[in-house]
Amino acid sequence: VMKELTELFPLLEKDSSIKAVLLHSEGSEFSRGLDIGYLIRTEGAELKNATQELSECLKIFLKTLLCFTKPIIAAVHGDVLGLGVMLLPVFDVVVAQTGTSFMAPYGHFGYLPEGLKAFSSCRTLKPRAHTDLLLLGKRISCQNALEYGLITEQVEPNRLLVRAQLLTKTVATQSSQALQSIKNHLRQDLLNNLDTVLAxxxxxxxxxWATPECQQMFKEFVSKGGIL
Structure with a gap:
């Protein structure tokens, strides 16, 4: 999915008829994070290649999203995990259906959260979000996410896509040059050092990812069917 979106967003950027973008998933969850099963390797050379390949794909994906100048509206649902949570502050509007949960179990897996600088640079996030999600590894509710500034609003499940589409249309009617300049201004400090931060x-x-600690936790997660 990261590769597909990395290829798609530059096309959306160039298309002047597109004023805003709506992201949603037709699956049972908006996102369950990275495919960490891909990183489980027994041979040293294979493990090195896998970590290099996935980390490079992730870096390009994050840069593509963070440099995208048009508004992004996300409609989220299900048990959102890992990268799916870390990406939420990257989006300009986030609508979640009631019952959605959010978890960033990096203390469990043993590695640095993806896009941490972008996540921590978000001005709308309250300190409690960092404490509960990143330090305590809590699974937080939709209401908590709203209170912490992680999402913009919550709606009933049968209204999720309708509400997200309405918000996208509303945003699309605003001045493109105004919204793009606002977005750029808010992220200016991050964008100025983005390549260094992502590297x-x-x-x-x-x-x-290659440490025994991570490899063991990845194996346990996959063996349990991705359940925490």
Missing amino acids: QEQKQHVKQ
Whole structure:
């Protein structure tokens, strides 16, 4: 999915008829994070190649999203995990259906959260979000996510897509140059050092994913069917 979106977003950027983008999933969850099963390897050379490949794909994906100038509206549902949670502050509007839960279990898995700098730079997030999600590894409710500034609003399940589409249309009627300049201004500090930040995060991922601690936790997670 990361590769597909990385290829799609530059096309959306160039299309002047597109004023805003809506992201949603037709599956049971909006996102369950990285496919960490891909990182489970027994041979040293295979493990090194896998960590390099996935970390590079992740870095390019994050840069593509963070540099995208048009508004992104996300409609989320299910048990959102890991990268799916870390990406939420990257989106401009996030609508979640009631019953959605959010968890960022990096303390459990043993590695640096993806896109941590972008996540922590978000001005709408309250400190409690960092404490509960990243330090305590809690699974938080939709109401908690709203209170912490992780999502914009919550709606009943049967209204999720309708509400998200309405918000997308509303945003699309606003001045493109105004919204793009606002978005750029809010992210200016992050964007000025983005390549350096993402390279540092990638270096940590390559190092940590290959450790016995991460490999063991990845295996246990996959063996349990992705349940925490």
